[in-house]
Amino acid sequence: MLGPVQVRTGAGWATVRALQQRQLLAVLLARAGGAVTVERLAAELWGERRPPTAVATIRVYVMHLRRMLGDGPARTLVTRDRGYQMAVGDADLDSLVFDRLCREGQRSLAGGEPVAAVASLSRALALWQGAAMGDALVPGTPIVAAEAARLEQRRLGALERYFDAQLHLGQHAGVVEDLAEAVARHPLRERLREQLMLALSRCGRRAEALEAYRLGRALLVADLGLEPGPGLRGLHLAILGGHGQ
Structure with a gap:
């Protein structure tokens, strides 16, 4: 999420080539840990131009994404009542790792430990590979846009705290x-x-x-x-x- 939307497979990092599949994955990742209804997904993908085949198309996209993720019985992309959910742990998503490192850096800085703060915040900032979800951010995708904006603000905050720690040193x-x-x-x-x-x-x-x-x-x-x-x-x-x- 901290750059192009990619997934880690057994063969390494892979990019979701189709734009709408990337958008679908980005929406689910933006709400990681929570379910997103098919209605909400359709609104994100098509807005007011929703086609009659929207639900079926979303099912096909989910099938392709599951294949890419290598989902077995313990699925990452889970079917929920009226929607889908990405079941990810704290270490599975770069944005969650970033948030954790930012919290560590902030605690270290507040506790008078600038060396530890620099270490945590450097690791956090190094996770970024470009604009947040930049290849899935298109007009009419409010969930993705809101999460991208949140992450970019967190990135700036981390950068400022990193410089604070360096200046303290x-x-x-x-x-x-x-x-x-x-x-x-x-x-x-x-x-x-x-x-x-x-x-x-x-x-x-x-x-x-x-x-x-x-x-x-x-x-x-x-x-x-x-x-x-x-x-x-x-x-x-x-x-x-x-x-x-």
Whole structure:
């Protein structure tokens, strides 16, 4: 889920080639552990253009997916009353592993253990292979879209906590370029910009830190009609006063 929708088979990782089968799998994975009715699946796949053969087509898709998964008597793709469910454990789905590692990293950071936090969050971020469910995300798929958006926000949160941990360890010079890239990708994300400014300031690059604030403020005002939040403003004032360390 943390990239193209793929399944692990006995021969390795395999991509579901047909778009609607990928969408079906993505919906079931987005609701992993819970059943999705055939009606809901049909709405995700076809929206208001549901064909009369929708239920039969979904059954065929499920059959193909089960074959790909190598489902035996203990099935992964389970039939439930009026629908289907992906029966997966915590280690079977990359998004669940990611969430667990994020929680571990957050606990370590809150507990004053930045080294452990960096280790957990690095492993979490390394799981990503692209945009969340990017090859199954098409207009009219609200379940997939909502889960993809949730995962992307979790990814950004993990990235910010990773940088927090590195800055706690004094690795400002080592992360400043990565922070600059992250800010370029997410220019309206204030926490990332704040971290970049802090890293630049600690590297003795005060003018660049102030310029990062100026650019960020201009973007926020132009795109959102908002002034920077208190964290960004406070750091800007501290750097101006020579206290941005």
